[in-house]
Amino acid sequence: MRFSKSFIPTLKETPAEAVIPSHILMIRAGLVRQLSAGIYTWLPIGYKVLRKIMDIIREEMNAIGGQEFHYPALNPKEIWEQTGRVEAFGDIMFQVKNRDYVLAPTHEEIVAWHAKGNVTSYKDLPQIWYQIQTKFRNEPRPRSGVIRGRQFIMKDSYSLDRTFEDLDKSYELHDKAYRKIFERCKLKFFVVGASSGAMGGSKSEEFMVRSDAGEDTVAYCENCGYAANVEVAQSIAEPAKRHTESKQLxxxxxxxxxxxxxxxxxxxxxxxxxxxxxxxxxxxxxxxxxxxxxxxxxxxxxxxxxxxxxxxxxxxxxxxxxxxxxxxxxxxxxxxxxxxxxxxxxxxxxxxxxxxxxxxxxxxxxxxxxxxxxxxDLRVVENGEKCIRCNSNLEVFRAIELGHIFKLGTKYSEALGVNYLDENGKEHPIVMGSYGIGVERILACYLEQNYDEKGIIWQKPLAPFDIHLIGLNMKNSEIKDTCEKLYDELQKNGFEVIYDDRYEVSAGFKFNDADLLGVPVQIIVGEKNLKNNSVEIKIRRTGEKFVVPLDELNQKLQFILKEN
RNA sequence: CGGGGAGUAGCUCAGCCCGGCUAGAGCGCUUGGUUUGGGACCAAGAAGUCGCAGGUUCGAAUCCUGUCUCCCCGACCA
Structure with a gap:
């Protein structure tokens, strides 16, 4: 991609509306622009990264037998009334003014509606249905950039099973898939036991990333791995004493x-x-x-x-x-x-x-x-108290919820009459699970964990490009010709390249844009090194620089990109 | 929904308290020229109904009332 022909509106200054690092970087590096509170436009580079995340999710969902759907966001209100969730969601659900439609905040009802009458035999089960789609929630206070928005992209999946034992299997499959997805996205995350809240069901777990920008608080034991949302976390703390003698009131x-x-x-x-x-x-x-x-x-x-x-x-x-x-x-x-x-x-x-x-x-x-x-037990666990499992010190900190998996049970299938027949012709409600990932939150969390004072630090597989090719003085025809040649060759060798071919932009400007954009490897073509038939390679993460002869470039790149 | 802050040029902001001519700066943008290894320089230029509505006043970006929007903390949150 040629920089001169691309819409990459980088910003030198920190925008006033952004406070947390990921939000600031997304705006400064030209990944997103805000349209309204909690509503964002993804610009080309941002969407390129987002697509890479969605591809990873698809691969892992398909690997556990998931089938990709695309449900409508616009839903008849009637279906939502049958499960009582128009009332349950209340003001959170967007309602269309000129027709009895709602904008879907999630899709349990729609999945159950389609299953009804179509998944009718035990032979049809199990099923895992998923989609990657835009959700709408009228959040009272959107915040932290894309972390809490009124419109956001979610991977949601739903399992349909015969029995609660089978549901356990579907749940386990999702647990494994989610771990793989977050690992492949290079996130440092952990899993906590959580409150199922209004979703109902027997078990739920949240996939969390530690961050001060988070809206959840979790207790974590580094020693044994005990982790729980403070809503449900327990600890060992010093009780009040019972003295041998009671005083008078x-x-x-x-x-x-x-x-x-x-x-x-x-x-x-x-x-x-x-x-x-x-x-x-x-x-x-x-x-x-x-x-x-x-x-x-x-x-x-x-x-x-x-x-x-x-x-x-x-x-x-x-x-x-x-x-x-x-x-x-x-x-x-x-x-x-x-x-x-x-x-x-x-x-x-x-x-x-x-x-x-x-x-x-x-x-x-x-x-x-x-x-x-x-x-x-009515307490909120506090930092430094002892772990109920191993008696080590618990750490209490804020975290961002990346994903949540629920064993739903038969709440929705019973409300909507979604049943199957077993081998004996006996009718049973289908047992459901529901599983969600905030796609944009993966990107935001990655940024929270990978930046420095200069900007973003990408690594494969999320990096929008492998190589940032910088031609310093494009008026020097030798530099220009070398860059053009390299641009072609690198792409032929399978690299994704962003090529800063801007004609009148000064060297410093290009360097700073490259650091802000954060592509793992920069190739700098300048007069000085070109005299010796060499170019410079800079590793974004470490700042290391090497001068490399042009004929050794490809070999060196293969080696470097493996590690970055 | 409670508390706090902010809306002035594309961006970051000054001016407002204490009303006064044609509303400012830096960055960005346009044109011409010089520059090109860490956010260059010179010159010329374009760009703002001062969020919106009403009021007070000879006169309002500035004072008053209402309203909308955005941000932060909290409440809420599958």
Whole structure:
């Protein structure tokens, strides 16, 4: 590809709307341009990389027996109403104004709809159907470039099986395929156990990339490989103590003491002697959640413990429920259900709120004073706590979700009546799995992991080109002729080449564009080396430079490109 | 949806607080010339309804009201 004839709008300055490295680089190197919040145009170079990613995905999906479909993005609303997901998605689903259509945010319904009446025998199963297609979600806050968009490309696949045992096999196939895909894309990733959330189903795992730009938080054990989304992660942490003697309850005047930190400072005590109170509303009834010290309530865990409808109480409800505002609430005299984190189990001599503003109570014995208390795991795991499997230190950090695999079960097949007949002529709902990869996120994550202060660092197989050929002074006919010849030869030898043939652009400009674009190998043709029938090769990743005689170039390139 | 920030030339931004002539800079772009191994130089030039609407005023980029859009933190998120 000739640079002079290509649309590669590189930018010297950091665009104002971009904050994270991958987003900045995508814009500066001319891979994308934003059209609106969460909506991006892929420019030629960006789309070239994206196609390479999609090709890898296709190969691996085909390798596990996947069949590629192309489902419509525009769907009749009626089908989505049958599974109740118009309501479940709510505002996230785009709806068409002048006809009863919706823009598909995923395709479980459509897959099930096509399976119905067409996949009718046990002989038709199993099936893996996939597509690479644009999805639409009306995200309230798109962010981080293409990482969370309102329109994005997803590889989604769906498995159709006879039994849950067969589903396990389809799930395993996807797990393996996903690992291969991300490995081939040269990503450093890991797999975590996750909450299935509203998708339902028995098991789900997320494929994650560590990044401060991520929207998920995960706990990870380097020693044994335990990894889990903090929504479900567990750890070993020091519990509150039970002393041999319980003190009597006593009230303490604590003016303006609201937080646990303030309480500890005021009374000169350790946070392990305190219990923090949080009030939630569960199916219209207040619930007091007691946590040890400064521990945070894990609302996903709370939700799965309580079931039903759970939300934090509003500040103006607290006075009526507890008789005090946040900061002075506690278990003593609280009239409703009380649940506590396991770390508080049977603790005594605790300090907590008095349900009276500006007062706390000391000497609390949960066994003696709070008879109906229930204990559950309700904590958010914190950095440095011990792994539940191997007792090593856990690390807690942010991550980007690249892919998610779900065992769905029969939720959709039952809702839409998608059944098959077994050997005995007996009808059963088809067992489904659903599996997704954010295609653009692969690119964004790759960039997050492969750049320096000069720009992108590509490596095969994602690199848009193998070689960046730079002709320095194109007005020098000797340079120009050599470049043209090299351009032809390199392509004939099977390399993908971007050739900076721009006539009036200065050397420095070309060098900087090449570094920004990040093609693995640069071949620099200049007057100095050409006098000795040589050119310079620069390795983008390391910055190493070699002067190579023209007749040894091809041999040297084969060697270098193997490693880059 | 809560909190914060921003909309002025293709890009990055100054000017706004404290209203005043024809609205500025750098980069980019066009033309001519000189240059060509790390974002060159000289000269000339094109380019902006100051997000939009309304108001205050002799006069609004600047003050007031409303509104739209974008970004960040949080909430939400299969």
């Amino acid at each position: 006593y009230e303490i005047h604590t003016p303006n003491v609201k937080s646990i930190d303030e309480l500890c400072a005021f009374l000169n005590i350790d946070e392990h002697e305190t219990a923090k109170s949080r009030v939630y509303i569960h199916n219209n009834n207040p619930v007091l959640v007691l946590m040890l010290g400064n521990d945070e309530v894990n609302e996903t865990k709370l939700q799965s413990v309580l079931g039903g409808n759970v939300r934090p109480a509003h500040p103006d409800e607290l006075k009526e429920i507890a008789g005090a505002d946040a900061g002075s609430i506690g278990p003593i005299g609280f009239k409703y259900r009380i649940i506590a984190d396991n770390l508080l189990k049977d603790a005594n001599n605790l300090y907590s709120g008095a349900n009276k503003n500006d007062y706390h109570i000391g000497g609390i014995d949960l066994m003696r004073d709070v008879p109906n208390i229930e204990y559950y």
